[in-house]
Amino acid sequence: MVWFSYHGGHSGEFCAHATSTLEEVVDTAIxxxxxxxxxxxxCPRYREEDLYPGEERLGVTGLAAAFEAYATHAIAMRNARAGQIELLVGFETETLPPDGWLKAMAQLRAAHPFDYVVGSVHDICGRWVDYSATATAALTADLGGPEALQLAYFDAVTNMVETLRPDVVAHLDLVRKYEPAGFTFSNRVSRAVKTTLEAIRATGGVLDVNCAAFRNGYGPVYPLPQILEQAQTMGIRVTLGDDSHGVQTVGVGLEQSLAAIAAAGYRRVSYLTRADGWREALLDTIGPRKC
Ligand SMILES: [Zn+2]
Ligand SMILES: [Zn+2]
Structure with missing residues (x-):
């Protein structure tokens, strides 16, 4: 059996909105x-206005130092636990600052022997889409309505995928986080989603089927079933992401991601290895290793 997740492993040691130490997270995964x-x-943020809530105390300088410490510590842990688990060390991107994010992300990637990069968009023009329903409602109103918000978001994701070419494309439809149960995108937005999927296919990216939405009560796993079905017909590969932010969430909800993948018609799920890059496992060979 193989059991894996490539988006998560956040820890309270290096992330102000997570809990546990990195070592506790890794040992829980084992x-x-x-x-x-x-x-x-x-990744760190480079402007005071881009700090996440709770990071004010650290500031931009403290965040950069915390990220450096994360990279060093995670890479040491990758070696220290090598006999028990294969850790892959990467980071989750931002499209911030709005001017210069691509260069900043490329520099981070080059500065450490990372195994991979998770490409994420959490903002539109420097305003968060996933921080709170109130903030997203205000952003939606300023942009001219939900469809305008969603089009701007998928445009940003397409641009991120085409320019950064991340290994894993995170929570593809994060922008629908606060939409009600049963929500589906309009035809116009669905065409923008297709453009994003085409960019993912062209760059060889792998879709993160991320159970955080389901676990936190924000509808089905990311992305929605219709998007996952379309990705499947386009031959786009998928992988698993628990989006863990402490020991309480390590692996929690991944069976929902697997169920969504199966329902979309996939028979195989991709998993990243340090030695051989991406490999594929049949659905019935995926699950926790029994000790
Ligand atoms: Zn986080
Ligand atoms: Zn994210």
Whole structure:
């Protein structure tokens, strides 16, 4: 059996909105039967106005130092636990600052021996889409309505995918986080989603089927079933992401991601290895390793 996740492993040691130490997160992943586990801590932010809530005390300088410490510590842990689990060390991107993010992300990637990059968009023009329903409602109103918000978001994701070419494309439809149960995108937005999927296919990216939405009560796993079905017909590969932010969430909800993948018609799920890059596992060979 293989059991894996490539988006998550955030820890309270290096992320102000997570809990637990990195070591506790890794040892929990081992105890929960993971054979491969990706650590993708948030990249630092470079402007005071881009700090996440709770990071004010650290500031931009403190965040940069925390990220450096994360990279060093995670890479040391990758070696220290090598006999028990294969850790893959990467980071989760931002499209911030709006001017210059691509260069900033490329510099981060080059500065450390990372295994992979998780490409994420959490903002539109420097305003968060996933921080709170109130903030997203205000952003939606300023942009001219939900469809305008969604089009701007998928445009930003397409641009991120085409320019950064991330290994994993995170929570593809994060922009629908606060939409009600049963929500589906309009035809116009669905065409923009198709453009994003075409960019993912062209750059060889792998879709993160991320159970955080389901676990936190924000509808089905990311992305929605219709998007996952379309990705399947286009031959786009998928992988698993628990988006863990502490030991409580390591692996929690991944069975929902697997169920969504199966329902979309996939028979195989991709998993990243340090030695051979991406490999594929049949659905019935995926699950926690029994000790
Ligand atoms: Zn986070
Ligand atoms: Zn994210």
């Amino acid at each position: 105890a929960r039967g993971f054979t491969y586990y990706g650590l993708s801590e948030h």
